[in-house]
Amino acid sequence: MALYVMKFGGSSVGDTERMQRVARRIVEKQDEGHQVAVVVSAMGDTTDDLIDQAKLLSNEPPAREMDMLMTTGEQISIALLSIAINALGRKAVSFTGWQAGFRTESEFGRARITDIHPERVKRALEEGSIVIVAGFQGMTEEGEITTFGRGGSDTTAVALAAAIAADYCEIYTDVDGVYSTDPRIVKNARKLNEISYDEMLELANLGAAVLHPRAVEYAKHNQVRLVVRSSFNHNEGTVVKEEASMEQGVVVSGIAYDKNVARISIVGVSHVPGVLAKVFGSLADSKIDVDIIVQSGVQGGKADFSFTVALSDRERALKVLESIRGDVPYEEVTSEEDLVKISIVGAGMVSHPGVAAQMFDVISKLDVNIKMVSTSEIKVSCVIDSGKLTEVVKALHTAYGLDTENQVFVGGPKDRR
């Protein structure tokens, strides 16, 4: 007997029929002799519908009230899923985030989990019940209802798995697992059978939507055995764990891209101590996440900086830079959109020099201009014009040996080349 956390996203419970299919899937797991705790998201478009309703009333609804509103989406899901399981003759009991013991910081809309008190969940499991927990939500110490932000149900699942010492945390989604890149762009994208936490973390951070980065971080930190698989079939999915078995010749595991990128450049900044800290400190104070930062060579005591932010933060970032002009004298600020950040990720890079050089080579042979570069131990990111996205990802996918015939990988590990 093992203890499973099974997480189902909104599209898996989008209507009554899907809800019933998920219920049967959960009961199957129990029939195999396991204890099951389930985390579920809001049904289908519920969250968006709720946001639309709020927008009809206000352009700037208070974040606290938005959390109050949006958490109802998951509460509806847990109740209905529990009802569906009870209808199959099994005992199921649903818990909101606060009932399941999720305590968070008080930053509404993006609250971080501070600790979990899963006593009620544990007790219900011990009594033989299937436990259904609302994803994406918790409560502050003051009893305020909070949400973790989009994708937060993954985090709920992983955090719950860690808190109740589950043997497996299965993330059910509408694809078969983690792919070498977006199958909508590269038809021959490979489903990966294994991937390391670090690689998954990079992929998730770099735009692969299949898992939320915070969830991967949490899984790595707590060594939760994570499986990404489809709720529509019984294929084996992708296992995310500490060290993926290194396959021969596999240097790059996956290619991610992110179109949500704006570049901002500050030209002619007086090169005095503390300037960088002032610029990026001010942006941080305004809750603007800065991604790639590039400083070009100092000339005549002046330097140029470029950095990227999310598209939606561009206007605010420009305002922040305007506001600190008195403290940080610069010549001008420019900005650019219609960009995409393409990243190759692979734990194998550490032992294979020249991976980045190969990437630059592939891109330049397509006559595509690389605007910014950023590297870490296991990834290389290049910012290019968004119009070149498909062309570049396809070429990289081929260059790093990721292409394969799709059907080969449907059956699970034994079919893997």
Place this chain on the structure above:
Amino acid sequence: MALYVMKFGGSSVGDTERMQRVARRIVEKQDEGHQVAVVVSAMGDTTDDLIDQAKLLSNEPPAREMDMLMTTGEQISIALLSIAINALGRKAVSFTGWQAGFRTESEFGRARITDIHPERVKRALEEGSIVIVAGFQGMTEEGEITTFGRGGSDTTAVALAAAIAADYCEIYTDVDGVYSTDPRIVKNARKLNEISYDEMLELANLGAAVLHPRAVEYAKHNQVRLVVRSSFNHNEGTVVKEEASMEQGVVVSGIAYDKNVARISIVGVSHVPGVLAKVFGSLADSKIDVDIIVQSGVQGGKADFSFTVALSDRERALKVLESIRGDVPYEEVTSEEDLVKISIVGAGMVSHPGVAAQMFDVISKLDVNIKMVSTSEIKVSCVIDSGKLTEVVKALHTAYGLDTENQVFVGGPKDRR
């Protein structure tokens, strides 16, 4: 400055436009210099829609999960109403039932309030916020989410008013106040300007849907000044208080009716001590509410009983009687539907003998058969065939001098005859 509790029902917040109208109405009250706590129900058909969704999944959804499901309706309302008020530039903060401190027994679907800890509500009011509380819901000591049953938002409003010592509890609805009888049946029904708790309690118990009986009971017990008024206009509504000013010649204040009635008769029960206790004790154990009970004369050591239950309880009641046949020997059980209980209510009855006799006289002159009778100090109820409802109510309304020209009462007290 006074402290108001304003309660808005589901039809008052049925869509965005109505929600905004309610928000303006609340802000008006604050503009008059008052502190305002608001109780709101689920929007329009939300609760029914949620029940429909559950029914698609199960014929017998667990009551606990139904409460989990249904409480989302009010949670959506409080969040949206708070957002609408904030959009008008006022500080508003929403609280679920448990956040507002409502503690209940654990009978899901019909939980009773045990106590209220309104500290958070009080603090928010002191900070100048408009407080929005979800109606109809609370939490048990074990942290389980419960509902009060239909109409429970009235109870929330009155209980909150008592707990925070509000000066007024205004129940906003889609009619102008409490009427002498159902205006859909009697065109000339009078809007009452005042009514006593006891009369209102009888009317509510006897089928007048405008207020929930439990709410009236709570108001009487805690001496909460209750006002029933329209959310669609500024007419003065009906004040419910300890002693309504007795008007000359007004013996009967209102006429209520209830079609949700089944009659069950037990014929030839052996007349031994403890039989009544056994019968009605068993029904009570099965949570079946018995209303009117009539025992006919004992003959040869045997008696006949008749009693009424809600239509939906009829089948179960018959089963209970079958199950106790061993302990309580009887000859046969019969039952009857398509009945209506018509009741006249008036505090003036106490000092005016002959009111019941007049009722029987009016009904018999219409050639309508009275099947059961029940009286209290301030009401008389008769059970008749439901087909005669309109005819009988109209005749009684005229006989007790309740008819009047509708328009006379629109303007409030000064227009009252």
